[in-house]
Amino acid sequence: MLRPLFFGALVFLLFIYWRQPSSSTSSAPVSKGKAERVIRHQAVRHNSGASPDLSKASTSGRTVAVGDLHSDLAQTLAVLRLANMIDQNQNWSGGKDTLVQTGDIVDRGPDTIAVYNLFDNLRKQAKAAGGLVVNVYGNHEVMNLGGDLRYVTEEDYASFGGRQKRKEAWDVRTGWLGKQIYSNFNITYKSAHTVFTHGDLEPEWARLGVDTLNFMARDAIWNGQFRAPIFQGDGPIWSRGHAMQEGGEEATCKRIEAVKKALGVNRLISGHTPQYQTGKILSICNGSYMVIDVGISKYYGGHLAALEIIEHNDGTESVYALYPGGKRKV
Numbered sequence: 001m002l003r004p005l006f007f008g009a010l011v012f013l014l015f016i017y018w019r020q021p022s023s024s025t026s027s028a029p030v031s032k033g034k035a036e037r038v039i040r041h042q043a044v045r046h047n048s049g050a051s052p053d054l055s056k057a058s059t060s061g062r063t064v065a066v067g068d069l070h071s072d073l074a075q076t077l078a079v080l081r082l083a084n085m086i087d088q089n090q091n092w093s094g095g096k097d098t099l100v101q102t103g104d105i106v107d108r109g110p111d112t113i114a115v116y117n118l119f120d121n122l123r124k125q126a127k128a129a130g131g132l133v134v135n136v137y138g139n140h141e142v143m144n145l146g147g148d149l150r151y152v153t154e155e156d157y158a159s160f161g162g163r164q165k166r167k168e169a170w171d172v173r174t175g176w177l178g179k180q181i182y183s184n185f186n187i188t189y190k191s192a193h194t195v196f197t198h199g200d201l202e203p204e205w206a207r208l209g210v211d212t213l214n215f216m217a218r219d220a221i222w223n224g225q226f227r228a229p230i231f232q233g234d235g236p237i238w239s240r241g242h243a244m245q246e247g248g249e250e251a252t253c254k255r256i257e258a259v260k261k262a263l264g265v266n267r268l269i270s271g272h273t274p275q276y277q278t279g280k281i282l283s284i285c286n287g288s289y290m291v292i293d294v295g296i297s298k299y300y301g302g303h304l305a306a307l308e309i310i311e312h313n314d315g316t317e318s319v320y321a322l323y324p325g326g327k328r329k330v
């Protein structure tokens with residue numbers, strides 16, 4: 001996508017050069033070096049502009065998103081296989097696709113280390129294949145980093161070699177897992193037309209913009225400020241305002257429209273509010289908002305589902321829910 005754009009810009013600039021009468025007395029052709037500099041300058045200016053599509057232009061048109069995994073390796077592998085993102089050896093098979101996990105990898109189960117390490121491997125393998133693995137902070141990541149261990153299981157402690165070893169491992173600055181998480185997670189991720197968070201993104205937060213939200217969260221985590229406003233109840237890791245349709249359906253869809261407008265996206269994707277009664281992806285407000293936490297872990301019933309977004313060449317998108325029984329448009 002970038003290449004035709006760049007080529008188009010080049011042709012256009014050469015056309016402008018050709019059309020413009022030279023103001024200098026000599027009619028010597030523009031030096032190649034200068035033309036290249038101008039074109040590069042324009043291309044850079046164009047790239048750093050507000051168009052959200054260009055930064056993603058080098059990745060492919062398929063994005064798969066999975067919700068809360070809660071330390072359940074078997075179910076994590078099952079949902080990634082369902083979406084064709086890994087092979088039988090637990091290796092990346094997603095090619096140039098993007099995989100987004102919307103947080104809450106940890107707590108309520110035994111396989112914390114195994115699931116974080118799986119994502120760390122996939123991240124590297126995806127990168128080598130031209131794909132992308134994106135991890136978003138859930139409230140349980142932030143709780144564990146901040147020392148709130150209410151939902152840690154005994155098997156989880158044992159897998160780290162005890163409570164003290166676990167505490168050391170989660171240190172953002174010195175622990176092997178804390179460092180891994182800090183350097184690879186953000187509180188929100190925006191692809192071409194979609195924004196992903198763990199909890200719900202309320203308009204007041206969305207208006208700050210994705211980069212500011214990510215910076216605020218990183219800064220707070222690095223400095224141990226786990227009570228920062230961004231980690232409070234109405235913030236992007238805890239809110240259930242959209243999922244619970246607070247204020248009614250109409251008011252909810254209005255808030256969602258405000259977020260879409262603020263961020264220039266078509267839809268919001270959240271985890272966090274488990275849809276274990278149905279085991280299905282919740283879609284409201286005409287597909288503008290979806291909850292992909294279907295209760296994948298056995299703790300929440302072991303329902304398998306992933307969201308698939310296919311971007312077509314004409315800029316339109318198709319959105320599907322992937323279930324063991326088949327693929328359904330949402």
Ligand SMILES: *[C@@H]1O[C@H](CO)[C@@H](O)[C@H](O)[C@H]1NC(C)=O
Nearest residue numbers: 087088089090091092121125
């Ligand atoms: C894929 O999985 C196999 C078996 O687990 C492993 O030996 C191999 O190194 C993996 N490939 C990559 C690219 O990591």
Ligand SMILES: *[C@@H]1O[C@H](CO)[C@@H](O)[C@H](O)[C@H]1NC(C)=O
Nearest residue numbers: 183184185186210211214215
């Ligand atoms: C996190 O977000 C910031 C700002 O949006 C971005 O610059 C950075 O690359 C992101 N980090 C990762 C690991 O995606």
Ligand SMILES: *[C@@H]1O[C@H](CO)[C@@H](O)[C@H](O)[C@H]1NC(C)=O
Nearest residue numbers: 253266285286287288316317
């Ligand atoms: C719902 O979305 C479809 C396709 O994006 C659009 O054609 C339709 O007008 C929308 N309906 C409402 C009520 O917004």
